[in-house]
Amino acid sequence: MEIRKADKSDIEGIVNVYRVCFPRELKHQLWIEASFHSYPRGIYYVISDEERICGYILWCVKNGFREKTIIELEQIGVHPDSAGRGLGKKLIETSVRQFKDHLGSLGHAVGAILVTTSEGNYAEHLYQSALGVSRAAVIQGYGSGSEVILYNNHLS
Known part of the structure; x- marks a missing residue:
């Protein structure tokens, strides 16, 4: 599996994963393209095998x-066909280093990490173990439930 910064030719593959992982969302292509064009503020990274993109992350x-x-960590998705193999954690840990390097090349350090997830989402534990974040707050009635804000401002 390769983890790398996404390029324009990866947009379709990212959209395919996004569509499967977040089926209630609308206009998948438009969202991914708009977010893709936020560079250098935001960067997509993908994890792929030899055949296709298996997952993506947006920092x-x-x-x-x-x-x-x-x-x-604005969004992450791993295709269900590739789930359960540790790809999400690998994608998080590798891409956060790459994104920190990107910011370093612009003259900026990372002082804190923020990620949100739906309350009860198994990913909360993944984020805690991979990024050292902990619960900072819960927003009740956010979207379809409650949203957990995870934060770490004790980075070395």
Whole structure:
């Protein structure tokens, strides 16, 4: 499995994973293309085998380009056909280093990491173990339920 920064030719593969992972969302292509064009603020990374994109992650700068900025894991998806193989954790751990390097090349350090997820989502434990985040707040009635805000501002 290869993890790398996505390029324009990966948009269709990212959309395919997004569509399967988030079926209630609308206009998948439009969302991915708009987010893709947020560079250098946001970058998609993909994990792929020799045949197709198995998953993607979108990292974004949350609070502007500062000396120490906050980054957000805005979205991650692993195709159900590839789930259960540890690809999500591998994608998170590898891509966060790549995104930190990207920001470093622009002259910025990462001071904190933010990620949100639906309350009760198994991914909360994944984020805690992979990123060292912990619960900072819960927003009741967010979307279809409650949203958990996870945060880590004790980065070394």
